[in-house]
Amino acid sequence: MAGILGGLAHAALPANLLFCFIGVALGTAVGVLPGIGPTATISLLLPITFHMEPASAVIMLGGIYYGAMYGGSITSILIRVPGEASTVITCIDGYEMARRGRAGPALGMAAFSSFIAGLIAVLGMMIVGPVLARAAYHFGPVEIAALVVLGLVMVVMISSASSLRAMAMIALGLLLSTIGQDFVTGEERFTFGIATLTDGLGLAVIAIGLFGVSEILMLAGQREEDRAVIQSPRRLRELLPNREDWSRSGWPILRGSFLGFFLGLLPGAGALVSTFASYVLEKKLARQPERFGRGAIEGLSGPEASNNAAAQSAFVPLLSLGIPPNAVMGVVLGALMIQGIAPGPRLATDHPDIFWGVIASMLFGNIMLVILNVPMVRLFVSLLRVPTRILAPCILLFCAVGAYSINNNMVDVAVAMICGVLGYVLRRTGFDPVPLLIAFVLGGILEKSVRQALLIGYGSPYVFVERPIALSLLVVAVLLLLLPLARQILAVVQPRSQST
Template sequence: MELVTNLMTGFGVAFTPINLLYCFIGCVLGTLIGVLPGIGPVATIAMLLPATYALPPVSALIMLAGIYYGAQYGGSTTAILVNLPGESASVVTVIDGHQMARQGRAGPALAAAGLGSFFAGCVGTLILAAFAAPLTEVAFKFGSAEYFSLMVLGLIGAVVLASGSLIKAIAMIVLGLLLGLIGTDVNSGVARFSFDIPELTDGIGFVVIAMGVFGYGEIISNLSQSSEHREVFTGKVKGLFPTKEDFKRMLPAVLRGTFLGSALGILPGGGALLSSFAAYTIEKKTRLQPGEVPFGKGNIRGVAAPESANNAGSQTSFIPLLTLGIPPNAVMALMVGAMTIHNIQPGPQVMTSNPQLFWGLIASMWLGNLMLVVLNLPLIGIWIKLLSVPYRWLFPAIVLFCAIGVYSTNNNTFDVWTVAIFGVIGYVFIKLGCEPAPLLLGFILGPMMEEHLRRALLLSRGDWSVLITRPLSASLLAAALILIVIVALPSIKAKREEAFVED
């Protein structure tokens, strides 16, 4: 009964005209920045933080939260239509979503992403409301050793996720880890692998690599072919909404993605990104039904599961922020900044000292998800119009949007040139048959793995056995080892290669 009373309080706060307006503004802005490749929620929230000074605290946080989960919706649009992950959590959606668009099934792909995100968002919000306090106990049990082991498991999962050769997948992860080392050493403050280039002392940005490898690489690959052989949006769109068969396949994938995203969102370092990768990995390990399209060739489960997972993860990542005061990712760190601006100390006391803010924010998430479905599903027809744009006009627009997105992050022309370099590298990957998704996961998790490993070794005074003497850490490493053994088994390896065989 207490939960119902609290939610009634929350809806009373969220349903005020001013908060509904800012929730709507946040959702629209989130969708727009998700659609525009390169301009992620981190950059947008960072730019809008000064604007929240004049707003009431609850309205400010409702708007910023709307931007965050709205970007998870919008990011899938460019991933599906133009092979560009508009947001980092949409990297996996590119793999099957863009293939569906090429086959004239962009409508069902966008609808699957939208409906999956709505369901997962609602479930994530309910979990946040019902289990915020007890679920933080799980996060309490995670030390640096456990985080390191969790990330090792995530990288092993990325090897399983990658199509094609296992050796190439491992090479991509290692390359991602190496790229993540570029920058300034966390402990000593000394620049490393920067080759005396001042711009590299802060490291290479995720947006730079994602836009270069996925966006520019694909453009160069298409321009290297004659116009009739270009694998862009050929054929007519067969329908705007999924068929009954699609719904039948989507539903279990959405449920699995929602469950996984809700669990991983609580853990720092998890959130929307790791959730989407993990959900896709699980779907690929789930047996294909008779007549079902293979993964990597336009399987609707490859869109529905990661999109559900990233939205559920983005909702439940508020749990450690609101109950522990620990930001699990960069966006939540900015939310801490927004709360501090308004003299609110994030942590367990928020629930008791400022219940209107706590429950008002939770109630606004459900309203925001409803707004996003109402906003996005009717707009599917407009997004499909992108398919009719001739490629000679489309590719300069993609190049321009990428350049603007990358430049706006740091206001630095060096980043624009770096994207061009990674575009050439992305083209080489396409020619070599290498999947770039594991590279991006290695790049993101690499610095975090290093930080947690070094912290664990500092706390244990250099004793590496801390990774296997702590039960939770040992369990995660054992799961990673079992995954390696399973994938290496000849029978599994043969089936995996058969699943990824090129047409």
């Protein structure tokens, strides 16, 4: 408790508040730009942190990371180009809301749900964070594999309504995820001799193509009267979420925050996977799942909450185990190392100002972000007044620069454009690219963790039933698969039993 109060006091120092503000403002800005991610920005600022106090450095770098989660949703909503990989899912219903003239409420809800999730995550970190950090040790490849299986089952379930085409897209996503050097043997798979493909396709690159570029091509083919990108809202009241939006979003925000918080603690793509998980969960729980993909606000508020919560809880394994759960945290670890501080179990006692100061600073950072972002909604929405015939070419350019700047590589631009044409063709012929993308993300993790798990279990599949966490996750997955089947059997049995 003393640590938390000390941290609050440390984070509230004027200098630290200033660095926190610089961080979150920069983060929002780079979040808006596709391609330029927090990782690149943080490494660009590394030399500056050589001359800063360690706590201030991490407060600023951290602000960039979760600030990017706020900014990343802006382009997802306005032009269907994800600013960050973890806002890919926001492209679906966020953009559809904007097309229906509700860009303002979408942007507003993205900021508010991130804010609420941010607060929940900070509280979670203060109360249970350090204890839960140890949980990462119990979440080895076996448990991750079981978790991903559960995730895939849920994707299959929400797609089952839309027939074999969705299943084909899931299979295609899984296939695409295997492109690149094999994780175990190092053999090249479907790389066709292109060096860039050795590392596989990038999610952000594919998403820019499948969502952003394909949308531009759709617009290009449409007649003038059909293609007004977005109708701007007329009245101020339409700029912010209304009461119905809030009542629909309450539970999704809470569920998204918890999902994000817990998945963010795990190594791997926590923030990213949590957004998919939240979307799938909300669609499953919704009373009218058919609204999803047509501008359902729950499809935006849940995932937005989860990515911000995950971005913050990712600091827990870094600070209390010394293990960075993702690439951004890796750079933050580097910044701390340069300062002569090696985070680990002893950080909270050796340097309470850093440990608690960083966590407490997120409280202030989130307040700053919501103050910064909500007034901007009006400005961003007014950008949509630019006529389509000028906006659309600009977006195409933006997609190209965005794809390039992820790895400073021209091959990525070609991949994005090819995915754009692919996405266009698929959408025109009734194939939905969304399950493809989710399967692409899960497929990579699934293959890796299953193969790791089998090696750890000396080749025996019993490794999945010997571990209680993995076993219970798999049992839930099987139950979920059997549920519709059971319902069908009941539907067959019931009428008979009534007639007799």
